[in-house]
Amino acid sequence: xxxxxxxxxxxxxxxQTLESKPVVIHRTYLTPPPLINFVRVVTWYSWTFLGYLxxxxxxxxxxxxxPPIETEDxxxxxxxxxxINTAWTYTRSSRAKDSTLPTLDVNYGIGSSIQLKxxxxxxxxxxxxxxxxxxISDSIAGIKWRVRDQENFPISVFPQIQFQTPGSKxxxxxxxxxxxxxxxxxxxxxxxxxxxxxxxxxxxxxxHADPRWISGLALTRPFGQRLELxxxxxxxxx
Amino acid sequence: MLSVNAGAHIKLMPDAGLLVSIGREIYNxxxxxxxxxxxxxxxxxx
Numbered sequence: 535x536x537x538x539x540x541x542x543x544x545x546x547x548x549x550q551t552l553e554s555k556p557v558v559i560h561r562t563y564l565t566p567p568p569l570i571n572f573v574r575v576v577t578w579y580s581w582t583f584l585g586y587l588x589x590x591x592x593x594x595x596x597x598x599x600x601p602p603i604e605t606e607d608x609x610x611x612x613x614x615x616x617x618i619n620t621a622w623t624y625t626r627s628s629r630a631k632d633s634t635l636p637t638l639d640v641n642y643g644i645g646s647s648i649q650l651k652x653x654x655x656x657x658x659x660x661x662x663x664x665x666x667x668x669x670i671s672d673s674i675a676g677i678k679w680r681v682r683d684q685e686n687f688p689i690s691v692f693p694q695i696q697f698q699t700p701g702s703k704x705x706x707x708x709x710x711x712x713x714x715x716x717x718x719x720x721x722x723x724x725x726x727x728x729x730x731x732x733x734x735x736x737x738x739x740x741x742h743a744d745p746r747w748i749s750g751l752a753l754t755r756p757f758g759q760r761l762e763l764x765x766x767x768x769x770x771x772x
Numbered sequence: 773m774l775s776v777n778a779g780a781h782i783k784l785m786p787d788a789g790l791l792v793s794i795g796r797e798i799y800n801x802x803x804x805x806x807x808x809x810x811x812x813x814x815x816x817x818x
Contacts (some may be wrong), residue, residue, distance in 0.1 A: 551796040566797050576789070601779030601780050601781040601791060601792070601793060602779045602781075602792070602793040603777045603779045603793055603795075604775075604777065604790040604812045608809050611817075615817065615818065616816070616817070616818045617815065617816075617817055618815070618816045618817075618818070619791065619813055619814070619815050619816075620813060620814050621791065621811055621812060621813025621814070622811075622812050622813070623809070623810065623812075624808070624809065624810040624811075625808070625809050625810075626806065626807055626808040626809075627804045627805060627807060628804055628805075628807070629804050630804075637813070674781075706812050745802060759783070760782060761780065761781070761782055761783070762780065762781040762783075763778070763779070763780050764778065764779050764780070764781075765776070765777070765778045765779075766776070766777050766778075766779075767774070767775075767776055768774070768775045768776075768777065769773065769774045769775075770773045771773075772802070
């Protein structure tokens with residue numbers, strides 16, 4: 535399931551690329567009125583409180599996350615088994631509304647510690663005053679290898695490459711960046727009771743940009759047989 | 773860029789489940805901050 539998380543990163547790349555286009559921003563006033571400031575402050579503290587509350591709830595017992603968050607876990611599908619994820623994703627910013635429909639993420643297990651991955655999506659961008667742009671996304675291919683296959687301290691590496699899908703017009707429409715992007719994130723996990731903590735850290739290299747580092751902390755816990763919840767904090771720096 | 777996301781996996785069938793997540797970027801110095809990210813998906817295990 536964590537493969538889903540990678541999709542989000544992937545989409546975010548698209549989003550950032552899109553948002554790098556020049557956009558005219560109409561400002562009504564130089565400084566926000568008090569009410570807007572108040573709303574912003576309340577929103578900020580609401581999210582902070584939500585994050586803190588979730589952390590407190592989960593910290594007692596954390597489990598490897600399966601919900602669709604970005605931080606990968608060390609898990610792989612069983613030998614010869616498929617994990618297929620289809621999804622609608624949505625990203626809203628002050629400049630655009632980006633979505634995918636669908637995102638297709640196909641994973642296949644080889645042996646007890648190898649996972650093959652391929653991901654592709656249909657992209658759509660809606661920006662004020664601009665024509666709606668649609669195209670097939672870049673492709674992402676990857677191999678996850680659980681280097682240390684221990685129950686309580688597994689370690690895996692998940693190199694991935696993002697490249698232009700043959701026939702895609704996404705780059706012509708500035709929906710994706712030129713060049714190839716590669717990433718080499720490492721993952722580890724710690725099980726505590728029913729729950730777990732996942733950590734991820736690794737570099738991202740782009741053909742036309744400085745290297746970046748991604749890091750993630752995810753806390754996950756099952757509730758009963760059918761429900762699993764997770765929260766994560768994700769950072770990306772150059 | 774720092775973001776926070778929360779998600780859920782709801783197992784509806786032995787080999788399939790619903791995936792949901794929501795989140796936002798707390799700050800982003802390199803690009804426009806995403807004020808909302810959402811994910812709604814379906815997972816099949818075979």
